[in-house]
Amino acid sequence: MTSPDPDGLLAEKLLRLTRRVHRIQKRHLQQRELGITPAQSRLLRVLAHFGQPPRMADLADSLEVVPRAVTTLVDALEASGRVRRVPDPANRRVIRIELTDDGRAALHELHGARRAAAEEILAPLTDDQRETLGGLLDTLVGAAPERVQRC
Structure with missing residues (x-):
């Protein structure tokens, strides 16, 4: 009989935690009745970190998804009035995406939902454990190749 693979078990725990985090965040989003999916939420957060309205390709790179x-995400967010497409002032053929006032208000609500989800997820940990976890996550995130802008 072979012994368990410790790295494999750890990877499975991380995947289970990731799924749990997504479920809890989704529940907190639904409770606030924003009508925003987790993917739309992520796009809004990424969009808010650009200095000027980005192009769709810039958003795709940052989100690590296909254009x-x-x-699809922008279409839905535009239909709800949270983002708008605007022509680039230097090149009218280029379209940029910008947050609307409704989008900024949604981001404020999303921040509250994420904070509530984080409090729920981290509730079993002591302050020292949270600090240790933060350091470990910094190490893991720092070890990954960074090719995109993070928020």
Whole structure:
């Protein structure tokens, strides 16, 4: 009989935690009745970190998705009035995406939902454990190749 693979078990725990985090965040989003999916939420957060309205390709790079996925997200967010497409002032053929006032208000609500989800997820940990976890996550995130802008 072979012994368990410790790295494999750890990877499975991380995947289970990730799924749990997504479920809890989704529940907190639904409770606030924003009508925003987790993917739309992520796009809004990424969009808010650009200095000037980005192009769709910039959003796709930052989100690490194909441009078509960004188009679908932007279409839905534009239909709800949270983002708008605007022509680039230097090149009218280029379209940029910007937050609207409704989008900024949604981001404020999303921040509250994420904070509530984080409090729920981290509730079993002591302050020292949270600090240790933060350091470990910094190490893991720092070890990954960074090719995109993070928020």
